[in-house]
Amino acid sequence: MSTEEMSVEPGPLRLAALWREHRPSCVPLAHTFRSAYPDRWVRFHSLPGSKRYPASEDEYVIALDRYNTVLAELFAGMDVFVVTMDWSDTPTGPAGYSTHRETLHPDGIHWWTESEQDDPDPEFHTHTRLYADRRPWERGCLDELLRAVANEQLVEVFITDTELRRIHHPYDGGADVILTTSEERDRLRDLHAAWLSGHPDGL
Numbered sequence: 001m002s003t004e005e006m007s008v009e010p011g012p013l014r015l016a017a018l019w020r021e022h023r024p025s026c027v028p029l030a031h032t033f034r035s036a037y038p039d040r041w042v043r044f045h046s047l048p049g050s051k052r053y054p055a056s057e058d059e060y061v062i063a064l065d066r067y068n069t070v071l072a073e074l075f076a077g078m079d080v081f082v083v084t085m086d087w088s089d090t091p092t093g094p095a096g097y098s099t100h101r102e103t104l105h106p107d108g109i110h111w112w113t114e115s116e117q118d119d120p121d122p123e124f125h126t127h128t129r130l131y132a133d134r135r136p137w138e139r140g141c142l143d144e145l146l147r148a149v150a151n152e153q154l155v156e157v158f159i160t161d162t163e164l165r166r167i168h169h170p171y172d173g174g175a176d177v178i179l180t181t182s183e184e185r186d187r188l189r190d191l192h193a194a195w196l197s198g199h200p201d202g203l
Helices: 012-022 030-036 057-075 143-150 182-191
Strands: 041-045 079-088 109-116 126-136 158-161 167-171 174-178
Touching: 012 079, 012 109, 012 126, 030 041, 030 167, 030 174, 041 057, 041 182, 057 143, 057 158, 057 167, 057 174, 057 182, 143 167
Parallel strands: none
Antiparallel strands: 041 174, 079 126, 079 158, 109 126, 158 167, 167 174
């Protein structure tokens, strides 16, 4: 693993240092958060019946409302970091697949590269690159990005407050949320019990 050298200026450029300080138990890859913080994690589904992808504008309205409702409960009145990703077979090469990341997240600043180079063949090396911007949270401010997430056009997106106390990771089909304590997790889970999975592990 390698991280880009960053300054400690306020805003996205400080995020790598903040992550090392506040989240040392895992790297900032959104799919790892659930296993890193199982006692503070809850998953909400985006559509009734745990349907994965919206198939109509009415279903997009439901999915966006659920994303925005939880985001507002986490971050109302705060600034947040919005994080997106791409990956390449070289640290600075072109993205390995076509996404709308640059269009949907034009102010994202590269702040972390997570490299997998265990295979002796460089052709099988991957470098996941994370980008962030800082903005005031407002309901609807991420709707275009969240629509792309709901369609699986963007993955590994997450939103966090500027102290990294709470994390919201939207994905196609729902959102994983990391809270500050188990008690806070339980309160949020109970508030939106209708959006939970019927799976015994909460998936």
